[in-house]
């Protein structure tokens with residue numbers, strides 16, 4: 001029988017899983033060193049698809065999810081593309097040479113063209129959708145944007161939504177992106193896989209757990225939850241509650257590349273070992289859970 005002691009220590013190279021291992025929740029964007037200095041500790045993290053793909057492979061992952069750059073004014077996000085440029089088009093072109101990359105369309109549902117862009121992204125082979133209401137300055141509003149969400153649901157595309165407060169003063173009211181808004185979304189579209197990024201962080205993780213307990217189509221994304229340095233760190237008791245209450249078949253490990261390197265993976269693996277997750281659970285969170293959602297999306 002497998003036990004926590006069998007789990008990998010530094011990286012997933014040589015770790016045999018029952019599912020393809022997925023380097024999840026990664027940002028890709030055109031590099032611009034004026035606004036993003038290379039990381040002195042982990043090396044060069046330019047955010048390009050080529051660099052992301054090579055890093056994932058070196059760490060032992062077989063698949064990568066890449067989120068298209070934010071289409072927002074300068075100063076609002078690092079992972080952005082210049083105004084007027086199409087971030088989805090950029091990612092589609094960059095990914096052509098990387099069949100291991102699963103592209104996520106970073107969209108603003110409140111924009112008039114979002115449903116049309118989503119339809120095109122689906123036809124172009126995008127594997128999911130990402131919403132960042134704080135960076136994009138929009139609200140999660142199921143009624144207003146019903147056409148957009150209906151389409152995500154029809155395509156069975158996994159939908160990742162950023163949840164949790166950013167460090168410092170909030171640039172966008174919390175009521176527009178509170179996790180309980182996702183209860184409306186998940187219950188209105190029970191077939192749509194809804195991935196709750198960062199588990200809402202320490203501040204909202206209990207709300208996220210409540211939404212997950214009442215909606216079987218919701219999933220927890222562990223990005224930046226395992227390390228105290230981040231605003232979205234989840235205390236060990238709360239993390240354990242997710243594993244007890246919903247289980248690893250609804251939990252996905254994520255990275256937030258390019259804010260991520262080999263030392264982060266090693267540290268996260270230690271945190272997961274401390275939670276006592278067995279190998280079957282580890283296989284799920286490192287790719288099995290996401291693979292099940294992806295298979296679902298292909299069936300429609």
Ligand SMILES: [Zn+2]
Pocket residue numbers: 025027256
């Ligand atoms: Zn992110």
